[in-house]
Amino acid sequence: MNQDPMTSESKRVDTLLRYDPRSFPPFADVFGNDHPVEIEIGCGKGKFLIARAMQYPDVNFLGIDLVWKWMRYAVERSQKRSLTNVKFIKTDAREMVRYGAQSATVSVFHIYFPDPWPKRRHHKRRLITGAFLRELHERLAPGGLIELATDHIDYFRQMQAAVVHSGISWSRITERLNNRLFEAEAETNYELKYSAAGRTLHYLELCK
Numbered sequence: 001m002n003q004d005p006m007t008s009e010s011k012r013v014d015t016l017l018r019y020d021p022r023s024f025p026p027f028a029d030v031f032g033n034d035h036p037v038e039i040e041i042g043c044g045k046g047k048f049l050i051a052r053a054m055q056y057p058d059v060n061f062l063g064i065d066l067v068w069k070w071m072r073y074a075v076e077r078s079q080k081r082s083l084t085n086v087k088f089i090k091t092d093a094r095e096m097v098r099y100g101a102q103s104a105t106v107s108v109f110h111i112y113f114p115d116p117w118p119k120r121r122h123h124k125r126r127l128i129t130g131a132f133l134r135e136l137h138e139r140l141a142p143g144g145l146i147e148l149a150t151d152h153i154d155y156f157r158q159m160q161a162a163v164v165h166s167g168i169s170w171s172r173i174t175e176r177l178n179n180r181l182f183e184a185e186a187e188t189n190y191e192l193k194y195s196a197a198g199r200t201l202h203y204l205e206l207c208k
């Protein structure tokens with residue numbers, strides 16, 4: 001039997017990046033092109049990012065998550081599909097944004113359902129603060145977006161307050177259903193789970 005030299009094994013692309021954020025190369029070196037870069041912070045199992053990478057082959061996508069137990073699904077699924085425009089890195093997103101992302105290089109930060117840390121004494125662990133928004137803003141390209149979603153009303157209020165505390169003059173702030181949701185397959189796992197449970201979901205979009 002003739003064997004196709006491009007078996008699924010030989011076409012397999014390694015989508016897991018093993019850099020330390022402090023020595024992360026420029027995105028153009030990581031992806032081998034200078035296409036726009038979108039980053040998902042807390043990508044979990046990667047459902048949203050993989051669907052988006054398949055839909056937009058001329059955009060590069062980077063998924064960041066702290067927990068390998070979830071991210072391994074994202075890596076396996078993207079490798080199975082031989083996607084070359086999506087990569088994953090297991091690290092703290094705060095470190096990656098601070099040290100790994102260069103100034104004005106990111107077109108969208110997607111941050112969907114970040115851990116709400118509901119207990120008051122844990123609020124300081126929440127990702128979205130005025131200081132973090134300032135760092136994200138600095139890494140955004142002109143006209144770039146930060147897309148936020150949460151089901152947690154108290155965290156949503158904190159996000160709104162963080163926008164004020166950031167002291168940044170955003171060119172546009174909108175609180176409406178995220179545009180990506182008009183595209184099939186673009187819901188995240190938590191979005192599906194929480195909307196099926198009938199929870200109210202809150203969205204915020206910040207434009208540089």
Ligand SMILES: C[S@@+](CC[C@H](N)C(=O)[O-])C[C@H]1O[C@@H](n2cnc3c(N)ncnc32)[C@H](O)[C@@H]1O
Pocket residue numbers: 041042043044045064065066067070091092093094111112113114115127188189190191
């Ligand atoms: C509630 S889940 C949401 C997952 C996904 N965004 C979704 O909507 O289905 C939050 C995710 O953020 C990740 N996470 C929490 N803190 C993080 C951090 N500092 N850096 C990177 N990922 C983080 C968690 O491991 C988890 O996968």
